[in-house]
Amino acid sequence: MHQDSAAASGDIPTLILSDLATKLKDGDCEETRDIKSCGPAVLCMVFVCVDKLLRFGVTAEATSHSRADMDMDMVLLKLKTLETLSHEMINTIPFNVVPRHWLRLYTDISLIRVIHDLIIGPRGGMGEEVEIEGFWMEAIRRLDKAIIVADAIGNRRKKWALDLIKITQTKLSLSPLRCDEIQGSRSRAKRFKLEEPPIDTSLLFAPNPIPVLQEPPSIEEYLQNYLNHPFILRGYLRGTSSSPPWPACDRWSSAEYLVDTVGRGRVIPVEVGKAYDDINWTQRIVPFTEFLHRAGFKMNQIDVERRVTEPSSPLYLAQYALFDQFPELEKDMCFPDYVWSNPPPPDESSSYTSPPNDDGLIVNVWVGSGNSEIISPAHTDPYYNCYAQVLGRKRVWLAPPSCGPYMHAYGEKTEVGDGLADQYMTNTSKVPILKPIDDFKRLESTYPEFFDHVWPRSLEELLESGDMMVMPPGWWHAMRAEGTEPAWSVSMWY
16 A cells, blocks of 8 residues: 555655755765754754655555554655644744755745655544545645745755646646636637727826837847837737747636646735835735636636635736746747847946846746736836737836936835835835826825926836836836736836
């Protein structure tokens, strides 16, 4: 029985355990030093768990099942203890100062715990019965959280987590999302366009339009003539003479396609509220299917994997490296050549440096509902950006970097009682641009410098599905999803 369970989980769990066991014996290994920093007792407990799981198949033959089961109950207890410890150490201090070794422990224990589950199968400690579907869903959630919370820190850890997710998903029953009641991507995309009510495309919050280029500039033209000012390429994602189309513009409108591609049981980190500078803004981790439902994707009510109580505020996914967690979706994109152009610093940003990762590119997504209910407050980013509007529509407001002194950024005049916004959002403006107000000009008495120095130089435009905006670093930008369909944008920082 025990050998069959281990064999069913495949060779990957055993290979991971073998690698961990070898590294844990090597005091010079970075991973081992990290775990040891959590305490010698922690290092010992981790090694015991890995060693006993590796030996479990042999032990099960040489001893009674009851003895082997007792060993595994002990392993599970140790893993739960280490899991609780790492969780507490991560959550008791601000995340930006959490020591690396606790993130390492959280990652490795998440991996080992799921390998334990794959070897032993769906049961609790001391023979406790568990609900099978929920058991495997929780295992997938645990691996996703290792990626979300700790970035699956460590050599090959993210690949291991993704491999284990695929293995665990084979334990789930056939997805209930495979049904005729969910609309296909193509018919649904057409229906969106037919049902979409007219949207005001006039300039509502700025006197100037963002320039729209009729043809994509070559790399040479871009570097010579268009580096210092934003511009829009209409329909770029639909394909041009110099760039292939993005399959994402059709495929990602289908909840069925998205769930079939990434598999069941996945969870993602979402933001709750209408803007990240709102006082009631918060974050939570929710099932991917629940998020798609809440964002307006067409799907069966009973097919949503609900784990949390629905809050009244909207949910959205913002500036998140979704393709690190769901790499299968990246095949539906085609990176524009501009992101590989190695541009020099723009005229207004002599301090610019490209992203510090290996390929000099950071890819994030924004996904949420339309209805103008979710706002990205005016803020700046330090990189060039190819901003692709894959689904839905988005109103964009821009102002040049030189407007910074008049943008009333958080933290400029910190006072007693100022909250986290004033401590951490010094690149974000307090001026409620794009927020639903009856008369934008009513703000003039509160922010006179903004209207004197920023508003005359500001720009605005409505991005449609398939459009791409190219923007230099340091430009102030606010964004708002428009219309009734879900909006999905991809930021490519370079």
